[in-house]
Structure formats: C-alpha cells, structure tokens
Amino acid sequence: MLSNIGFPGLILILVLALILFGPKKLPEVGRAFGETLREFKKSTRGLTSDVMEDLEEDTKKKALK
Numbered sequence: 001m002l003s004n005i006g007f008p009g010l011i012l013i014l015v016l017a018l019i020l021f022g023p024k025k026l027p028e029v030g031r032a033f034g035e036t037l038r039e040f041k042k043s044t045r046g047l048t049s050d051v052m053e054d055l056e057e058d059t060k061k062k063a064l065k
Contacts, residue, residue, distance in 0.1 A: 005013070021029050 017029070018026060
C-alpha cells in the first residue's frame with residue numbers, strides 16, 4: 001500500500017503533518033514513531049526466532065523416531 005504513494009504523496013503527507021503537529025512537536029512525533037517501529041521489529045524478530053526454534057525441535061524429534 002505504501003509503495004504506491006510516490007514522491008508527491010509523500011510531500012503532501014509531510015506538509016499535513018507539519019500543519020497538524022507544528023514544527024516544535026514534529027520531532028517528538030517522529031521519535032515516538034521510530035521507537036514504536038523499532039519495538040515492533042524487535043517483537044517480530046523474537047516471534048520468528050521462537051517459531052523457527054520450535055520447528056527445528058520438531059524436525060529433530062521426528063528424525064530420532
């Protein structure tokens with residue numbers, strides 16, 4: 001969905017964010033968004049690694065039988 005925005009759409013979003021939040025609040029909003037995205041990626045990596053470990057354990061158990 002975000003891949004279809006393009007450069008003009010991105011400029012429009014940035015201008016709207018600047019109008020809505022103002023120049024003083026915009027860095028705080030960006031920082032909070034970045035931290036949220038970082039935490040989401042960390043959680044996703046953790047979940048993925050847990051699933052992969054479970055799959056590896058299952059294949060080892062099946063190989064021993």
